[in-house]
Amino acid sequence: MTSTSTATERARPHAGPAWLVLSLACACQFMVILDASIVNVALPSIERELGFTATGLAWVVNGYLLTFAGFMLLGGRAADLFGHRQILIAGLVVFSASSLVGGLATAAEVLVAARMAQGVGAAMLAPATLAVINTNFTEAHARARAFGAWSASGGVGGMAGAITGGAITTGLSWRWIFLINVPIGAVLIAVAMMSLASTRAGRRASLDLTGAVTGTAGLAALIYGVMQSTDHGWTSVQVAGPIVAGLLLLVAFTVVEARFATQPMMPLRLFSIRGVAVGNVMLLLLGGIAIAMWYFTSLFLQNALGYSALQTGLGQTPAAVTFVVIARMAATLLPRTDVRPLVLAGCACLAAGFGWLAQAHADSGYVTSVLGPTLLIAVGIGLTFPTLMAAATADVPEGDAGTIGGLANTASQVGGSVSLAVFATAASARAATEAGGSSPAALAAGYDLVFLMAVGLGLAIAAVSLLLPKHWRG
Structure with a gap:
């Protein structure tokens, strides 16, 4: 690649109109997040048809989440080295092909292996979409709006899972929750080829293999150990062994990146950017907020109030719509207000909403005890999530856009995985102390404890936000 062509590429980062590029990034993010939850409603049908054991069935969900979170850093670095367009298209190919196999x-x-391959494809797509936004939307207002749309698409994908999965499984077959990705993936591949220009570096790229192995294996082992905690005690070999191994591998990864890697997979110099360092800590905490809101509210509606899966999805729809609206609004406000005011306002809503939700019990009404607080929480997440994503990826060199996108997504996913395990343990222990430990009232008491713990996370995010730079430069 000549210097002239390189300059031209930077001046014209996309081959198609900006709206098409943003639509592509949002559609990919929607599909990635949707597939994390769409299978939940279909699990009983899958179990009956393929003869899963109860333990094995969990890996239809966990297999995807494990590789998704574990390979995210690698996917982000690959996007920087080999081109955002190339990795995004490759991710779509892997995701679509594994969906067909599934x-x-x-x-x-075969289904578990396909789900793990889907997770690898998703780990390529998620950071690539963030990199595409970072490199194609450089003006502050445009970038903020793009982050708002990208965040909203992920939120809609997460919430659409239960309703979409239920409708497809009931009307067609559980197989179509995977097969539908094939034509959609083909369309997105065509759009990517038309709308994105190559961003591959002019110099010969080389991947930090030692860093890739230690970093990816470390994250995967850590997340695997945390996932095992739902079936085994935290001090058991099944849990402590993988967690310790994962932490040791991550220490080795840090040493390799700091001392030995000539082209590190995760350049530690990026953490000298205050927004990156502080923003990712906050995204780690916000992952727990999201789990407390969507996952445990869903359990409360079904197990405490007796709602069906479809009723639960519909019951959470108002909060999902609110999140989308507020996320777009936050994107508009960000260039005018800066990061801190939006985050602090969001944290106030989170603390108030979860505090209100923690008062709910098995005899509570939906409107006063669930709808009201979840709308308030949705406002809080809508204000904070796109704002923190923008803060965590600002002021980053263009050549590191994919890497930082992978880091931001990894922080959120790891925070969610760890929080899910901790919250589930706490809820179970609290319910066991109540009379009739598996009764709706006892289960509600466990979920209320989770909501109170989420109040603490909201306050922690507010405290950490004071370390952010005073001004967001986009």
């Missing part, structure tokens, strides 16, 4: 699977092992 939809046609006739054995439990």
Whole structure:
């Protein structure tokens, strides 16, 4: 690549109109997040048809989440080295092909393997979409609006899972929750080829293999150990072993990146940017907020109030719509107000909403005890999530856009995984102390404890936000 062509690429980062580029990034993010939850409603049908054991069935969900979070840093660095367009298209190919295999699977092992391959494809897509936004939307207002739309698309994908999965499983077959990704993926590949220009570096790229192995294996082992905690005690070999191994591998990864890697997978110099360092700590905490809101509110509606899966999805829809509206609004406000005011306002809503929700019990009404507080929480997440994503990826060199996108997504995913395990343990222990430990009232008491813990996370995010730079430069 000549210097002239390189300069031209930077001046014209996309081949198609900006709206098409943003639509592509949002559609990819929607699909990635949707597939994390769409299978939940279909699990009983999958279990019956493919003969899963109860333990094995969990890996239809966990297999995707494990590789998604574990390979995210690698996917982000690959996007910087080999080109955002190339990795995004490759991610779509892997995601679509593994969806086809999953939809046609006739054995439990094949479906789990397909779900893990889907997670690898998602780990390529998620940071690539952030990199595309960072490199194609450089003006502050445009970038803020793009982050708002990207965040909203992920939120809608997460909430649409229960309703979409239920409708497809009931009307067609569980197989179509995977097969539907194939034509959608083909369309997105065509759009990517038309709308994105190559961003591959002019110099020969080389991947930090030692860093890739230690970093990816460390994250995967850590997350695997945390996932095992739902079936085993925290001090058991099944949990403590992978967690310790994961932490040791991450220490080795840090040493390799700091001392030995010539082209590190995660350049530690990026953490000298205050927005990156502080923003990712806050995203780690916000991952727990999201789990407390969407996952445990869903459990409360079903297990405490007796709602069906479809009723639960519909019951959470107002909060999802609120999140989308507020996320877009936050994107408009960010260039005018800066990061801190939006984050602090969001944290106030989170603390108030979860505090209100923690008062709910098995005899509570939906409107006064669930709808009201979840709308308030949705406002808080809508204000904070796109704002923190913008803060955590600002002031980053263009050549590191994919890496920082992978880091931001990893922080959120790891925070959610760890919080899910901690919250589930706390809720179970609290319910066990109540009379009739599995009764709706006892389960509600466990969920209320989770909501109170989420209040603490909201206050912690507010405290950490004081370390952010005073001015966001986009």
